[in-house]
Amino acid sequence: MINGSFKLFRLFGIDVFLHWSWFVIAIFLIPQFGKGTFTGPGNTPIYWSALLYVTLFVIVLIHEFGHALACRSVGGQARHIVLWPLGGVAFVQPPHRPGAHLWSIVAGPLVNVMLIPVTIIAYFLVSGSLMLPDLASSNLEKFAFYVMALNFMLLIFNMLPVYPLDGGQTLLALLWFVIGRVKALKVVSIIGLTAAGFVLLFSIVTTDMWYIILSLFVGMQAWNGYRLAKTLAKMDPRLYDERIAKQAEQDNVEQRIVEEIDPWRQ
Numbered sequence: 099m100i101n102g103s104f105k106l107f108r109l110f111g112i113d114v115f116l117h118w119s120w121f122v123i124a125i126f127l128i129p130q131f132g133k134g135t136f137t138g139p140g141n142t143p144i145y146w147s148a149l150l151y152v153t154l155f156v157i158v159l160i161h162e163f164g165h166a167l168a169c170r171s172v173g174g175q176a177r178h179i180v181l182w183p184l185g186g187v188a189f190v191q192p193p194h195r196p197g198a199h200l201w202s203i204v205a206g207p208l209v210n211v212m213l214i215p216v217t218i219i220a221y222f223l224v225s226g227s228l229m230l231p232d233l234a235s236s237n238l239e240k241f242a243f244y245v246m247a248l249n250f251m252l253l254i255f256n257m258l259p260v261y262p263l264d265g266g267q268t269l270l271a272l273l274w275f276v277i278g279r280v281k282a283l284k285v286v287s288i289i290g291l292t293a294a295g296f297v298l299l300f301s302i303v304t305t306d307m308w309y310i311i312l313s314l315f316v317g318m319q320a321w322n323g324y325r326l327a328k329t330l331a332k333m334d335p336r337l338y339d340e341r342i343a344k345q346a347e348q349d350n351v352e353q354r355i356v357e358e359i360d361p362w363r364q
């Protein structure tokens with residue numbers, strides 16, 4: 099048990115943990131997840147909803163392994179992956195090179211890109227066509243359709259250029275090539291803060307609890323990024339990795355370079 103997470107298994111030398119709060123949130127979300135989607139006598143819809151919910155996290159887990167294995171392939175460290183209600187976190191530390199960071203980041207979304215044809219073929223195999231499911235569709239067809247849709251939405255959402263999402267981290271690595279790590283971090287964290295501010299305003303107006311949580315989370319991470327950039331600016335670049343690792347120990351979530359948040363909860 100580490101910080102409320104317990105170990106599920108170990109694969110490729112990477113420990114996979116699940117946070118206890120996942121179960122609490124799952125109990126609340128699973129009934130809503132399949133509401134009005136899965137139907138039929140005999141089959142309780144909740145069974146399909148639960149299966150879809152777990153499948154979402156399996157996709158997130160494969161995505162995290164993409165980050166972790168890519169990071170290791172460029173000489174970085176990949177310690178463990180934690181699944182929690184907002185998605186997954188791969189605790190990785192790539193070497194201090196923009197190319198190494200870039201590859202460690204884009205390998206995650208690349209997994210979802212590779213899953214696009216896989217999920218399309220799976221949907222075609224169960225439904226016999228690529229038409230949208232309708233009322234007459236079986237639960238299996240609907241399930242296959244939603245897996246395909248969820249994977250695609252995860253990809254789109256993660257690639258938004260908002261730090262600390264993968265898209266924002268990709269932008270960070272690209273800017274790093276041009277203006278250096280510290281300035282790049284400053285720029286993307288300001289973009290993250292701005293985006294979080296807009297979403298927060300919008301979600302307060304619409305009293306959308308999920309977006310309030312999401313914007314606070316993004317805003318907090320972006321703020322930490324901004325503070326880190328200011329600290330690093332005063333330091334010798336050779337000490338960056340040490341400083342970043344130290345902050346990671348303090349903040350626990352700081353070191354993670356990847357954050358998956360699924361956009362499906364409203």
Ligand SMILES: [Zn+2]
Nearest residue numbers: 206264356357
């Ligand atoms: Zn990711």
